[in-house]
Amino acid sequence: MTQPTLTAQELITWVEKTSTGWRNLLATHPELLAAPCDVNNVQSVAQLLQHIVAVELRFAERLSDLPATDYTKIPYDSVEEIYATHDHAFSLINKLLSSNMDWDQPIEFSTRVMGPARSTPKTILFHLLLHSIRHYAQLATLARQQGIKPDWGMDYLLMNLEAV
Template sequence: MSAGLSGEELLAWNDTTFVRWMELVKRHPEILRLSCDVYGVGDINGLLHHIVAAELRYAQRLFGEVETAYEDIPADVAGMEAAHVGMLKRVRELFADATFDWEQAVSFQTRSMGSLRASRRTVLNHTLLHGIRHYAQMAMLVRQGGIAPGWPMDYLFMGVMGRE
C-alpha cells in the first residue's frame, strides 16, 4: 500500500467536491453572483468556470487533444457540468491505459504563465488539486455571503467510516 493518495482517490475527491458545489448552487443560485476577487474572475460563477475550464483543458492536454478555448466553455451550470464530465472521462480513460507514461514531459501554453513543460504526473496532480484550492476560497466567500455549504470538505471525510 502506498501512503500517498492515488490518482483515482484524488479524482474521487475532486468529483465529490464538484458535485456537492453544483448541488449547493442549484439550491442557492444566488451564490453565483457573490463577489469574488480570486484570479480576477469577478464572481463565484467566474471562479467555478475557471475551475472547470482548467480541469478540462489540462485533461485534454494529457489526452493529446487540442484544448478547448477557454471562452468556448459555457459559463452556465450545464456547461460547467459538461466540462467537468469531459475531464472525468479523459482522466479515467488514461488511468485505464497501463501503457500511458506518466513521467513523459509535455509542453503546453498557459493563460497566465506562458509556455511551460512538466511531467504528465505533475499535470495530472495539478488538474485534480487546482480546483480543491479554489473550492476552499469559494467556501469562505459563500459563508461570508450568508450561505453555509454544510459539508466537511477535507479529504479526511472521504474515508471516515463513522464516529467512535
C-alpha cells in the same frame, strides 16, 4: 517500512465528492453564481467556477493530446453548463487512467500565463486536481459571506473517517 501514498484515484474521488457538493448547493442557490468574487482576478462566483472547470478541461485535453478549448468558449451562465464542462474533463481523465500513458515522461504544452512549458503528465494531473480543491475551499468562504453554508464536510479526512 512502507510510506503512505495518495493515488490519483483517491484524489479524483475527493474532487468528485467536492464537485458534487458544489453542484448540488449551486442548483439550490443559483443566485450564488452572481455573487462578487475577487479570487484569480474574476468578477463573480460563476467566473471562478469557469476557471476551475477550464483548468480541469484544458489540462485533461493536453494530457489527451487534444487541442485545448479556448478559455473564452467555456460557458459559465448556469450550473448545468459549468458542470457539463467538469463532467467532460473527468471523462477524459478517466480514459487516460485506463490507458498506457507514461505518467513520468515529460510533455510540452502551452499555458495561458507562462506560455510554453514542460512537465510530466503525473504532475499535470495532480495539479489540476489540487487546483480544483484549492479554489473550492476559497469558494466555501465566499458562499458563507453570502449567507450560504455548504452542508457537507470538505476535508480529505472525512473521506475515510469512522466514528468510534
